Amino acid sequence: MAIERTLSIIKPDATERDLTGQINARFEGAGLRIVAQKRLHLSEAQAQAFYAVHKERPFYADLVAFMTRAPVVVQVLEGENAIARNREVMGATDPAKADTGTIRKDFAQNIEANSVHGSDAPETAAQEIAFFFSAIEIVG
Numbered sequence: 001m002a003i004e005r006t007l008s009i010i011k012p013d014a015t016e017r018d019l020t021g022q023i024n025a026r027f028e029g030a031g032l033r034i035v036a037q038k039r040l041h042l043s044e045a046q047a048q049a050f051y052a053v054h055k056e057r058p059f060y061a062d063l064v065a066f067m068t069r070a071p072v073v074v075q076v077l078e079g080e081n082a083i084a085r086n087r088e089v090m091g092a093t094d095p096a097k098a099d100t101g102t103i104r105k106d107f108a109q110n111i112e113a114n115s116v117h118g119s120d121a122p123e124t125a126a127q128e129i130a131f132f133f134s135a136i137e138i139v140g
C-alpha cells in the first residue's frame with residue numbers, strides 16, 4: 001500500500017465545542033500522522049475558493065457562512081492509503097448515515113455541520129494541501 005497525504009479540516013462546529021484533541025486522537029489511533037497543522041479563521045473569499053467545486057449546489061452559500069463563522073484547524077494527514085482511510089474514519093457526509101465509531105457519527109450535528117473535511121482523491125488532496133500549506137510547513 002502507498003503512503004499518501006490528505007488534507008483534513010476540523011470544522012467550526014467542532015472547534016466551537018473544543019473537539020480538536022478528541023478528533024486528532026481518532027486520526028492518530030487510525031495510523032494517520034498529523035504532519036502539518038494550523039488554526040485559521042477563513043475569510044469568505046477563502047471559503048468560497050476552497051469549496052468552488054460546489055458553487056452551483058443549493059447549499060453553497062450556507063456552507064461558506066458555516067465555514068467562516070468560527071476558526072477551523074487545517075491539517076495534513078499522512079499514512080498508508082491516507083485518503084481512503086481518512087474518509088473511513090470520518091464517516092458519511094450525513095451523520096445520520098455514518099457508521100458507528102466514525103467521527104461524524106459521534107460528533108457531527110447535521111449534514112452541514114459535520115465536524116470534518118477530508119480530500120476525496122489524490123488530485124484533490126494535492127490541490128487542497130497546496131491551498132493551505134507550503135512544502136516547508138509539512139514535516140513527515
Ligand code: ADP
Pocket residue numbers: 054059063092093111112113114116117118120
Ligand atoms: P464530504 O465533505 O463528505 O466530501 P461533499 O463534498 O459532498 O461531502 O460536501 C461538502 C460539504 O458540504 C459537506 O461536508 C457538508 O458540510 C456540506 N454539505 C454537503 N451536502 C449538503 C447538504 N445536502 N446540505 C447542506 N450541506 C451539505
Ligand code: MG
Pocket residue numbers: 118120
Ligand atoms: Mg467532498
